Amino acid sequence: MVTSRYLDDPRLTDVMADVEMPPLLGEAWSGRLLPRPLFSSRERTRRAAADVADLFGLLTSLPDRLFGGDRRAFCAAVGADERRAALMTRLDGEPVLCGRADLHDDGERFRLLEFNVGSELGGVDISEVNRALLGTKVFAEFAEEHGLSTVDTPAVLARQFVQATQKEAPVVATVEGIGGIAPYEALHRSFQESMKRHGIELVFGELDQVRERNGRLYLHDRPIDLVLRYFSAHQVVRDPRNAEPAEAVMRAHEKGRVVLWTPLSSSMFSYKSCLPLLSDPDLRADLPPEANALIDRLLPWTRKLTPDLVDLVRDERERLILKPVAGLSGRGIRAGWDRTDAEWAETVAECAREDFIVQRRVAPVLEPVRDVESGAVSDWLAVWGLFVFPEEYGGVWCRTVPSGAASVVNLGTKGARVSSAFHY
Template identity: 35%
Template sequence: MTTTSLPKAPRSRLGRAYGEELARRPSTDHPTAAARESVTLALAYQDRFLNGPAFLSEPERRTVVEDLHTVYGLLRSLPERVFGGSLTALASAVGMDPLQSALITRSARTGSLLPLGRADLYHDGTEFKLLEFNITSALGGFENADINRAMLAYPPLEEFVRRHALRYQDTLGSMVRTMYAECAAVLPTDRAPVVAVVDTVDNFAVVGPRLRVFAAKLADYGVEGIACDLGEFTYPNGRPTVSGRAVDVVFRYFLPEDLTDPASAALLEPLLVAVERGRVGLFSRLDAELYGNKGTLAMLSDERHRDLFDAAELACVDRLLPWTRYVRPRTTDRAGSPVDTLSHALAHQHELILKPTLLHGGKGIVAGWTADAAQWEREVASAMDGPFVLQRRVRPASEPFPDGAGDSQELFLNWGVYLGARGADDDGYAGGFVRGSTDPAVGVVSMAGGATVGCVFHGGDH
């Protein structure tokens, strides 16, 4: 939808000001030219870039980052608050099989685990709502700052950013700082650490080119990077080695869903032994996956657990998290009353989305408003008592973006906000990016669903 005027009161006053600036001072340059010419960005996103950035005001940024730290802490506390301290019980509750559970709980006995994740959020016109919180090292987003830098090659944006003292956070730099903090006990002090960016054999055959870019970029942060699959490791003296180089840290890109394969689990075994013996660091620990799934968000949302949280924690959950429940014969509605799940789901089909607890990348998600009634009933019925949740639909408010041709268009954004470990002079905000769609009824605003990607600048006082 193309318009010739901007809405009167969009979420972002900076976005409105930037649109007005472009209308007053049109440019013959194209805003995404540098991004499209970047080999690194082309590998990740082809030429699917928004014609302008998203803007996050400083108050918004501070609020959402603090809320995400609160949610992260609540998720980490679930074993103690809900399961008597048992990680195994939590793993079972979120749908992990015995093999996954054994590997993950074993990893939890080594080293430390610091905040690292990407929150996927919609803004409903009033506040941000958390759809998913991916707590893992396999986050993507290491090119985020490259998008910012490429967009700043467009003179009108560079001038606007400079005039308003806006800035961006380098996501990869934040990841590296978190890795240094989490793996400090095994990192060398007399040389650059050797970090292997690792996926399973099957996955690496697909994502290997992008992970090689990731590994090469680590040199900008004083790290010697290698990209490889689990099968490329040898273990002389019990230490993982690849291409003759002993590894200090394994930057993990494989996920719990990859560990159901016995062959992958067998290749993982000597690596876990090396981690347990202090021969190498694992970043992030496998048990991060216990907390970064949709099932744990349902536990925070569940009416039965409200007495486990204090008033400030409940306020954060209520503000940030839409109604989310496991697909069980009986659940609670938003008023706290018990309801039959299937009947409730059928009656509210167009306001609910069905999600598997452990899969990533939008796999297995069914949006009720995109399915016919018979399909929706089948999907919910087959998910009953399984590793699935129902979540209340969040309707993202539209935001105006330049269309690259002198006008503006209304887009619906999925915000990816990254969280890292807090530092002495930062609050753990690790940057962000947005995916934009012109379709307000799309099931998930994602690259797979046809979205285009943009960078985020933050700052200002409104």
């Protein structure tokens, strides 16, 4: 109802064009914003975020439940090689709930597509769009009329950093792997701008720019209190130049000289092959009823693609999608409903020789969007990225593509747009 009323209000058709965005946010997302925000039920969205947090608890219990606490064995089971496993098990300690769950809204509830566990998250600045929208008279009136609310993701993160460091105004270093800043520098600058509003000095750079001096870590001559990790185990393994400075950061964390938020141990739970473990009937037989109910609510049928499943997967082409266990940004995903029977049979045979999972299709509700120039309304496919942090729901970053443009929603798709979201 809120969406239809938004579309029917002529004052709001091009409100995004009139919004005064923070300068660096405008540069980072120029030409990539959807013409309107998305809307979701506050109760349903927060319930989904609570379910994701509970699912994180189940995920992080898997090494104990299935492998007797042997995290190396768990890493091997999800497809990590020895070098990655060594990095991901380098530090002890409980995993930190920090991540973004990517979900489809099927009209009744949100269903999980994948869970990006760790601190290397895109879209953390997008809620700044909502703050800018509320600064316009016409949208502020609409928001008040419909009881809209929003979650300020940078504000949530600022609270997390203060709590993690026990400092009122910590210096936070966003650290990428070597060569990782250039492709995303505009986004880092936008994030830096938004964190400054909350009293957090954020500096960004690459692993080889971090220096150790007098028992402290420095980046660009600033002593840092918290390393916001944007480097991954994959980057460290791919480029050996990352290994020594990554070890220096982990060693400083161990000695209490800096907070590493989050350790590389989080990365083992981002492998898509974790989800089939949760869906496995043998595991579920040992889970309490409330845990099984959680899995049924949130997770579509998901299995590791094994030879005994090939016939079933081939026969149920229109209902299934194949995903590489360690793929990023939608790369390598194959949707059965996009292929002919012959093409799908060939695809299944090819993927069965590699590390893939198979997941039942979630048919999402489509989001109507009015084109600012033509006035025509068309349907868009959306993925809702829910941020979750310790004891706190962190807001939403939505990615969208025109319906029919692609089966997988990612920013590499032609015409893809991003959006913020309000809750009613």
